[in-house]
Structures are given as structure tokens and as C-alpha cells.
């Protein structure tokens with residue numbers, strides 16, 4: 001019997017290693033590696049205790065941050081996971097970004113589909129324990145607003161909240177959590193730096209061979225999101241995948257497969273319509289797409305295009321010592337509000353939510 005009577009603050013469902021292996025130490029750069037250890041998932045061991053505002057030491061068992069307080073671990077930037085794909089690196093070294101991406105095969109089929117059979121017959125999570133929203137590849141952005149509005153939202157599966165989704169064990173555990181805890185909506189915003197339009201002009205100039213590995217990792221993350229989205233669709237639940245309009249994500253076979261499914265729609269909008277601004281106060285247009293099966297999200301964002309009634313600042317470049325592209329990754333308040341209200345509206349149509 002699976003014990004589901006746990007707090008949503010727990011980082012995973014403790015099913016024991018026979019169902020899903022414990023997240024093992026992911027392959028990371030030395031600097032990050034020194035800052036983290038991974039806990040063991042076993043029914044015989046106590047769950048890691050939550051401790052706030054303290055980084056784990058290499059010698060101690062990792063203490064998970066609570067998703068509730070917005071704690072962000074001060075980890076250095078993501079290091080590429082270097083695997084044995086040297087020949088691919090050589091193939092793509094002189095190609096354009098788009099050509100390089102096209103040589104990274106998109107994996108359409110969910111790699112962890114065996115979990116469906118393994119978890120068949122498990123006691124489902126009670127509706128009143130289920131969350132309205134989980135955020136994938138994002139620190140809590142919409143979560144606090146959902147809770148302010150009376151909804152349930154607690155989880156953030158992001159590297160800054162310990163979840164290194166470049167590691168298969170973490171991906172598998174996330175998939176397992178989704179299957180068992182059945183959040184109403186997954187809002188997914190995988191890293192876009194390597195696959196966005198701004199990177200196209202940089203691609204040839206980047207000499208570092210790790211650029212290919214960074215690209216591969218970014219594309220793998222998109223496939224992973226597509227698998228999660230398909231899972232939600234199969235369970236009659238909701239998802240939204242957010243990426244820039246010019247992202248290579250939309251060319252991925254996994255995403256195109258998802259787009260063809262009944263009830264799935266891709267909407268496009270300008271973030272300036274939701275008050276995205278540079279520190280100077282000028283609007284940032286940042287045309288963005290959401291792929292979703294939520295009518296409420298479609299209604300909130302579809303074709304919300306800028307009418308050109310205000311001045312725009314280019315996203316490229318820096319301001320106040322920070323890249324505007326990074327600043328623009330923070331969702332503006334009205335966009336967060338629109339997402340939260342849309343998710344809660346979907347919830348209001350589901351008995352128990």
C-alpha cells in the first residue's frame with residue numbers, strides 16, 4: 001500500500017526503490033557536485049527533514065528546501081551533462097543552430113511509460129490533497145498567486161529547488177509523482193536560452209564544443225515536457241508548455257505529436273500586453289507561445305497581441321548590469337495572475353477541486 005498521506009511539501013512520493021530508483025547523484029560539474037548530495041529513497045529510512053536558508057554540505061544528507069518559501073539554492077549555472085556523443089559534436093560543430101538541433105533526434109515516446117503498469121492499482125491520491133498547479137523547470141512563479149487565490153500549489157521541479165531534471169532518476173521520480181498525485185495542471189517552461197532566436201546568430205561564434213551538449217540537453221528537456229503533457233492529457237488533466245515563439249521547441253517531433261492531439265491548442269501572445277517591462281520602464285514585447293489543452297488558458301492568452309500603442313525596448317542587450325533576456329524570464333504580475341485565474345477556473349469545473 002502506498003502511503004499518500006504526506007505533505008505536498010515532500011519532494012517525492014516514497015514508493016521505495018522497487019518502483020522507482022532513488023535519484024542518484026546526477027552528473028554535474030565539480031563545483032555543483034561539491035554542493036550537493038542525494039538522499040536515498042527507502043521506506044526504511046526517514047524522509048529528509050526540511051531546513052530553510054541553509055545549503056547542504058557535501059558530507060551531510062541533503063536537506064530539501066520547502067517549496068513554500070520560495071527558497072532558491074545559490075547554485076552556479078547549469079553545467080552541460082557530457083555524454084558519449086563526440087561524433088555528434090563533430091557533426092554539428094560548423095552547422096547552424098537549426099541544423100544542429102535537427103540532428104538531435106526527438107524522442108516522441110515516453111521513456112518512463114513502464115510506470116503506468118507498475119503503478120496500476122495503486123491507491124489514487126484523494127482529490128482534496130491534489131494540487132491545482134505544479135511548475136516544471138521553474139522556481140515558484142505562479143504558485144504563490146494560486147495559493148493567494150485559495151488554490152493548492154506547492155511544487156517546483158527546478159534545479160534551483162534541488163530537482164536536476166537532466167538526471168534520468170529525477171525525471172522518473174517526477175513522472176511517478178505526476179502519476180500518483182495527479183496535479184490538475186502542469187505549467188512547464190523548460191530552459192530556452194539554447195533554442196531561442198537570439199542564439200541563432202551566436203551559434204557559429206560559440207567555439208566551446210560543449211555548446212552542442214547544452215543544445216542536446218535543452219532539446220531533451222523539451223521532449224520530457226512533451227511526455228508529461230501527454231500523460232496529463234491521457235489522465236484528463238491539464239498542461240501548458242511555454243516557450244518563445246521562435247523557439248526550436250515547436251519543431252520537435254515530440255511537441256508536434258502533442259500539438260495534433262484533440263483539445264490541444266497553441267496560442268501566441270506578446271508579454272508587453274501583460275506589462276513586461278525593462279528596468280528602464282519601457283515595454284518588452286517578447287512574443288511567446290503556450291501549448292495547452294486548457295480552454296481557460298487559451299481564453300486568457302490567445303492573440304493578445306500588442307497594438308503598437310507604446311514604445312518597445314529590444315530584449316537583446318543589458319540594462320543595470322543585467323541581460324534583459326534574463327530579466328524577461330520573470331513573468332510580469334498580470335501574466336502570473338492570468339495563469340493562476342485560468343488554472344483555478346479549470347479547477348472549479350472539476351468536482352473536488
Ligand SMILES: [Zn+2]
Nearest residue numbers: 272283285306
Ligand atoms: Zn507592446
